[in-house]
Amino acid sequence: MKKQNVVRMTILVGLLALTFGALSACRRGEQKKTQPVIAVIPKGVSHSFWLTLKAGADAAGKELGATIDWKGPASETDIAGQINIVEDAINRQVDGIVIAPSHGDSLVPIVERAQREGIPVSIFDSGISTEKYLSYVATDNRAGGALAGDRMGERLNGKGKVAILGVKKGSVSTDEREEGFAARLKEKYPEIQVVQWLYGDANASKSLSTAEDILTTHPDLNGLFASNESSTVGAVRAIRQRNLGDKVVLIGFDATPDLVSNVRDSSIDSLVIQNPFKMGYEGVRTLLDKLAGREPARRIDTGVSLLTRENVDTPEIQQLIKNP
Numbered sequence: 001m002k003k004q005n006v007v008r009m010t011i012l013v014g015l016l017a018l019t020f021g022a023l024s025a026c027r028r029g030e031q032k033k034t035q036p037v038i039a040v041i042p043k044g045v046s047h048s049f050w051l052t053l054k055a056g057a058d059a060a061g062k063e064l065g066a067t068i069d070w071k072g073p074a075s076e077t078d079i080a081g082q083i084n085i086v087e088d089a090i091n092r093q094v095d096g097i098v099i100a101p102s103h104g105d106s107l108v109p110i111v112e113r114a115q116r117e118g119i120p121v122s123i124f125d126s127g128i129s130t131e132k133y134l135s136y137v138a139t140d141n142r143a144g145g146a147l148a149g150d151r152m153g154e155r156l157n158g159k160g161k162v163a164i165l166g167v168k169k170g171s172v173s174t175d176e177r178e179e180g181f182a183a184r185l186k187e188k189y190p191e192i193q194v195v196q197w198l199y200g201d202a203n204a205s206k207s208l209s210t211a212e213d214i215l216t217t218h219p220d221l222n223g224l225f226a227s228n229e230s231s232t233v234g235a236v237r238a239i240r241q242r243n244l245g246d247k248v249v250l251i252g253f254d255a256t257p258d259l260v261s262n263v264r265d266s267s268i269d270s271l272v273i274q275n276p277f278k279m280g281y282e283g284v285r286t287l288l289d290k291l292a293g294r295e296p297a298r299r300i301d302t303g304v305s306l307l308t309r310e311n312v313d314t315p316e317i318q319q320l321i322k323n324p
Contacts, residue, residue, distance in 0.1 A: 035065055035066060035067055036065075036066045036067070036095035036096065036287075036288065036291055037066070037067045037069055037092075037094045037095050037096075038057075038061065038066045038067070038068055038069065038094065038095060038096045038097070038098065038284055038287055038288070039069045039071070039085075039086075039089035039094045039096070039097045039098070039099075040054070040057045040068055040069065040070045040071075040098050040099075040280070040283070040284065041071060041072055041082065041085050041086060041089070041097065041098070041099040041100070042054070042070075042072035042099075042100050042125075043072065043073070043076040043082070043100045043101075043102045043125070043126065043171075043202075044072055044073055044074065044075055044076035044078075044102075044202065045072045045073070045074065046074065046075075047076075047228075047229045047230065047254075047256075048229065048254075048255075048256040048257075049228075049229055049254050049274070049276050050072065050276070052276040052277050052280075053124075053125070053276040053277065053279055053280040054070055054280060055277055055280065056276065056277035056278060056279060056280025056281035056282075056283075056284075057070065057098070057280035057281065057283065057284050058070075058280075059277075059280075059281055060280065060281040060282075060283075060284035060285050060288070061284060064284070064285060064288050065288070066095075066284060066287075066288055068284065069089070069094060071085050072085065073085065073102070075202065075203075076102060076167075076168075076171070076202035077102065077168055077201055077202050077203075078102070079102045079103045079106045079107070082099075082101075082102045082107065083106070083107065083110050086099060086107070086110045086111070086114065087110060089114075089119075090110075090113060090114050090117060090119060093119070094119060095119070095287070095291060096119060096120045096121070096122070096287030096288075096290070096291065097114055097119055097120070097121045097122075097287075098121070098122045098123075098124055098137075098283040098284060098286070098287060099111070099121065099122075099123060099124070100123070100124050100125035100126050100173075101123065101126055101127070101128045101172065102126075102171065103170045103171065104126070104127055104128050104129045104170060104171075104172040104175075105129050105170065106170070107128055108128060108129055108130045111123075111128060111130060111132065111133060112130055112132050115132045115133070120134045120287055120290045120291070121133050121134060122134045122135040122136070122137060122283050122286045122287055122296075123135070123136045123137070123138070124136070124137040124138055124279050124280070124282075124283040125137075125138050125139075125173055125276075125279060126138065126141075126171060126172045126173035126174075127172035127173065127176075128172065134286055134287065134290055134296065135283075135286040135296045135297060135298055135299070135300060136298065136299050136300070137279055137282045137283045137286065137300040137302060138173065138279065138300075138301070138302060139173070139274045139275075139279075139301070139302055139303065139304050140301050140304060141172075141173045141174070141176035141177045141180065142176045142177070142179065142180035142183075143180065143304055144177050144180065144253065144272045144274070144304040145176065145177035145178060145179060145180025145181035145182075145183075145184065145225075145227070145272075146180045146181065146183070146184040147272055147304060147306055148177070148180075148181050148184075148225050148251045148253070148270075148272050148306075149180065149181045149182070149183070149184030149185045149188070149189070149225075150184060150188070151251055151269070151270050151306060152181075152185065152189075152192065152223050152225065152249060152251055153184070153185065153188060153189035153192060155223070155249045155269060156189075156192060156222055156223055156249060158189045158191055158192065159189075159191045159192060160191075160192050160193075160222030160223060161192075161193050161195045161218060161220060161221055161222050161223075162185070162192055162193070162194055162195070162221070162222060162223035162224065162225065163194065163195055163196040163197065163198070163214045163218060163221060163223075163224050163225075164178050164181065164182065164194060164196070164197040164198075164224075164225050164227070165198060165199075165200055165207060165210060165211055165214065165224060165225070165226045165227070165231045165234070165235050166178045166197060166198065166199045166200070166227050166231065167199060167200060167201070167202050167227055167228050167230070167231055168199055168201055168202055169199065171202075174227045174228050174253075177227040177228075177253060177272075178197070178225075178227050181225050181227075182194055182197075192223075195218050195221070196214050196217065196218060198210045198213065198214060200230060200231045200234055202228065202230050202231075203230055203234075204230045204233040204234050204237075205234070206234070207226070207230050207231040207232075207233065207234025207235060208233075208234035208235075208237045208238050209234070210234065211224070211226075211231075211234050211235045211237075211238035211239070212238045212241075215238060215239070215242060215244065215248070221247075221248055222247070222248065222249065223248060223249040223250070223251070224239070224248055224249070224250050224251075225251050225252075226250065226251070226252045226253065227253050228253050228254055229252075229253070229254040229256060229259070231252070231253075232250075232252030232253060232254065232259055232268070232271070233256075233258075233259070235250055235252065236250060236252070236259070236262050236267050236268055239267065240267055245266065245267050249269045250267070250268050250269055251268075251269055251270050251271070251272070252268055252270075252271045252272070253271065253272045253273075254271065254272075254273065254274065255271050255273045255307060255320075255321045259271060260307070260312060260321060263307060263308065263309055263312060264309060264312060266309065269308070270306055270307060270308045270309075271306070271307040272304060272305075272306055272307075273304070273305050273306070273307050273317070273320055273321060274302065274303070274304060274320075275302045275303050275320055278302045278303070279302045282300050282302065286300070305317065305320060307320075307321070
């Protein structure tokens with residue numbers, strides 16, 4: 001009789017242990033499911049800038065407790081593709097969306113739809129033509145363009161002919177950089193003339209071809225401003241192919257290891273650099289603050305700096321350009 005009781009007790013303890021384990025696993029599953037899902041949607045996924053931004057978003061997700069759903073179009077000019085990605089995120093009822101709009105006007109309807117359906121949206125990197133968003137996390141791009149304008153003015157001693165190799169009309173971030181550059185020259189360096197302003201469509205090969213056209217049309221060109229990573233890559237290739245490094249001052253925007261090397265060897269005079277890691281981190285944080293009942297700042301400026309051959313090895317610049 002005592003032996004039977006011992007057996008029953010052993011079975012009961014085993015069943016209780018199994019039940020407790022199942023309940024614990026269930027609770028863990030529920031906790032996992034309740035972690036907010038944040039869709040992070042860049043303009044594109046091919047440039048180093050976006051990879052660093054993704055590292056920042058991933059770091060925020062890990063530290064602050066969110067699942068990061070990273071997806072963007074292959075090309076920064078694929079506006080329809082980006083709209084479809086946002087629409088899919090809305091249909092899946094993600095908890096928040098942070099997006100770099102490929103076009104300031106075209107993305108308005110889908111962003112406003114997300115807001116109407118109760119999904120908070122923060123904008124990063126590039127602006128949008130609506131006020132219906134939570135926060136805007138970005139570089140002051142006009143200030144970045146002005147910084148490039150001041151550098152060009154100093155390097156040319158206030159005189160000369162320059163051209164702008166832009167990205168694509170309607171891309172707010174790069175529009176503002178180009179406009180900031182041109183405005184600063186007009187304001188402070190009236191004897192520097194902008195003789196041409198063309199676009200490379202966020203593609204290095206197209207930017208190379210466009211830069212070659214500029215150099216052919218203006219053999220007396222003194223300076224060239226390229227307003228993003230791909231345009232800078234195309235511009236430096238065109239200048240190097242024609243051995244014009246000593247004649248044309250090239251100022252670019254954004255930093256990759258290759259572009260930094262080009263500054264070191266003087267193929268590029270300087271690079272205006274951003275803080276994409278902070279942009280990704282803060283973009284995610286604004287949404288998590290909102291979900292937690294806190295009100296994030298409406299505008300977060302992530303800063304802008306100028307990388308030159310003289311300061312490239314300083315701790316401040318190295319911190320900004322380190323790979324994710």
